[in-house]
Amino acid sequence: MMCERCGKRPATTYVKRTINGQTTEWHLCAECAAAEGVGLFGGFGFGVGDLFGGFLTQPALRSAGDAVRCATCGKSFRDIAESGQVGCPDCYTTFYEQLRPSVQRIHGKTVHAGKTALTGTKESRIKEEIEKLKKELQEAIERQDYETCAVLRDKIKELEDGRHDG
Amino acid sequence: MMDKWYRTVGKHGDVVMSTRIRLARNLEHRPFPRFLSKEQRQEIVEAVKDAAAAISGLPLHFVDVATLPERERLALVERHLISFELANAPEGSGLLLSEDERVSVMINEEDHVRIQVMSAGLDLEGAYALADQVDSALGEKLHFAYDERLGFLTACPTNLGTGMRASLMLHLPALEEQGAIQTLENTVSKLGLTIRGSYGEGTRPHGALYQMSNQVTLGISEKAAIENLNGIAVQIMKQEISMRQRLFTQPEFEDHAWRSLGVLQTARILTYEEALRFLSTVRIAAAGGVLPSPTIETVTALMSDIQPGCLMTAAGEDMPPQIRDRRRAAMVRAALGRAE
Numbered sequence: 001m002m003c004e005r006c007g008k009r010p011a012t013t014y015v016k017r018t019i020n021g022q023t024t025e026w027h028l029c030a031e032c033a034a035a036e037g038v039g040l041f042g043g044f045g046f047g048v049g050d051l052f053g054g055f056l057t058q059p060a061l062r063s064a065g066d067a068v069r070c071a072t073c074g075k076s077f078r079d080i081a082e083s084g085q086v087g088c089p090d091c092y093t094t095f096y097e098q099l100r101p102s103v104q105r106i107h108g109k110t111v112h113a114g115k116t117a118l119t120g121t122k123e124s125r126i127k128e129e130i131e132k133l134k135k136e137l138q139e140a141i142e143r144q145d146y147e148t149c150a151v152l153r154d155k156i157k158e159l160e161d162g163r164h165d166g
Numbered sequence: 167m168m169d170k171w172y173r174t175v176g177k178h179g180d181v182v183m184s185t186r187i188r189l190a191r192n193l194e195h196r197p198f199p200r201f202l203s204k205e206q207r208q209e210i211v212e213a214v215k216d217a218a219a220a221i222s223g224l225p226l227h228f229v230d231v232a233t234l235p236e237r238e239r240l241a242l243v244e245r246h247l248i249s250f251e252l253a254n255a256p257e258g259s260g261l262l263l264s265e266d267e268r269v270s271v272m273i274n275e276e277d278h279v280r281i282q283v284m285s286a287g288l289d290l291e292g293a294y295a296l297a298d299q300v301d302s303a304l305g306e307k308l309h310f311a312y313d314e315r316l317g318f319l320t321a322c323p324t325n326l327g328t329g330m331r332a333s334l335m336l337h338l339p340a341l342e343e344q345g346a347i348q349t350l351e352n353t354v355s356k357l358g359l360t361i362r363g364s365y366g367e368g369t370r371p372h373g374a375l376y377q378m379s380n381q382v383t384l385g386i387s388e389k390a391a392i393e394n395l396n397g398i399a400v401q402i403m404k405q406e407i408s409m410r411q412r413l414f415t416q417p418e419f420e421d422h423a424w425r426s427l428g429v430l431q432t433a434r435i436l437t438y439e440e441a442l443r444f445l446s447t448v449r450i451a452a453a454g455g456v457l458p459s460p461t462i463e464t465v466t467a468l469m470s471d472i473q474p475g476c477l478m479t480a481a482g483e484d485m486p487p488q489i490r491d492r493r494r495a496a497m498v499r500a501a502l503g504r505a506e
Binding site (some may be wrong): 092 | 194195210301323387389
């Protein structure tokens with residue numbers, strides 16, 4: 001049997017995971033198992049639990065594109081899908097719609113309940129965020145990266161609209 | 167010197183060895199540690215150190231893990247103060263540790279910040295309260311990445327939401343003896359929890375030690391996750407105790423307990439696995455009154471101290487396994503004394 005992640009090497013590691021009664025099974029080669037953090041010391045909270053790449057390499061997600069890149073770390077959704085690694089906290093906002101099905105599969109839910117972050121008031125944080133995006137937009141205009149420009153303009157508009165609503 | 171938590175016995179300590187709360191946090195607008203250069207990682211280490219210095223009433227000292235000898239890094243892993251990943255971490259990572267070693271903060275492990283609080287015995291609420299306090303104090307200075315829908319944003323999506331992993335280290339020799347662990351695994355997985363041998367997976371764990379933790383972090387509050395884990399732990403405890411009572415009535419168990427103590431008190435060479443196996447039996451026999459001595463505290467401290475890294479760290483030198491096994495046997499004999 002070939003590795004279900006890379007499809008190139010023979011599978012040597014079997015990984016089984018059950019969450020909320022839903023069982024997922026994977027056959028991985030040694031390289032992919034290591035890349036997914038499956039090893040002798042699975043560790044605490046990582047390791048087998050981190051088969052995120054596996055969740056993403058399904059046919060529907062293989063068509064992930066490079067058009068949009070995260071403004072903070074420069075990763076595209078294809079980068080994330082191929083490596084199974086999210087680049088930075090802002091990737092979750094940039095690729096929210098693409099990531100949501102995987103998050104749903106992992107947790108069964110997609111909306112946070114519990115402690116909220118304490119950093120600053122919401123208003124001031126949004127203002128800060130808009131300033132940051134405007135700066136990035138200016139840079140994108142200068143290097144004539146119009147695809148990024150479009151994404152950034154949408155994000156700025158979204159934030160500004162949200163602020164007036166709130 | 168303050169007593170280290172891992173050498174003490176807490177509430178329901180006959181079954182629950184320890185409680186751990188871990189919170190995963192990241193700084194805003196920065197790539198996760200695995201995508202950072204050494205210099206960028208160093209900046210984060212400094213920022214977290216500065217923020218920690220401002221926490222009042224809880225002095226945390228910085229440990230530069232990369233510069234420690236291997237045996238000391240191993241000892242930190244064995245005491246669950248750092249992960250195996252951090253023990254092997256490149257430069258630009260580190261550890262903040264309180265004097266009693268209950269509070270540890272891993273810097274630039276998988277996430278920028280991992281706050282961890284340990285307690286002896288069953289103490290989920292107490293451990294969470296302390297972790298929450300450290301989190302809020304650090305969060306005031308550091309601006310943790312947070313999204314209203316997804317909660318705290320973490321390198322691995324399995325930690326999104328609360329970023330909280332609550333774990334209990336359970337001593338379950340009687341349930342293991344009954345072959346009940348597999349059933350237990352299946353049952354708890356349906357309740358959003360996971361249970362596994364204390365180190366790694368697949369193999370029968372040494373000393374009947376099992377770690378049970380919450381699996382889901384998004385859409386469930388810290389309080390609800392803790393109550394869920396606590397409720398199930400209490401039921402498992404009851405089952406383990408009732409199985410032990412049944413074991414204690416058997417003359418074969420009494421014989422087995424005394425023989426185990428006899429080996430520990432006389433052996434000249436003890437591997438870690440062997441020592442742990444006998445200590446596991448002696449621990450429940452001592453807790454249940456089958457053996458008049460040693461105390462459960464003595465056994466618990468030994469179970470931690472005889473680990474290879476801890477043993478070599480206490481001795482202050484590296485030792486090949488054969489020498490270690492002799493040293494371990496001597497340490498156990500000294501702690502348990504001679505049989506009456």
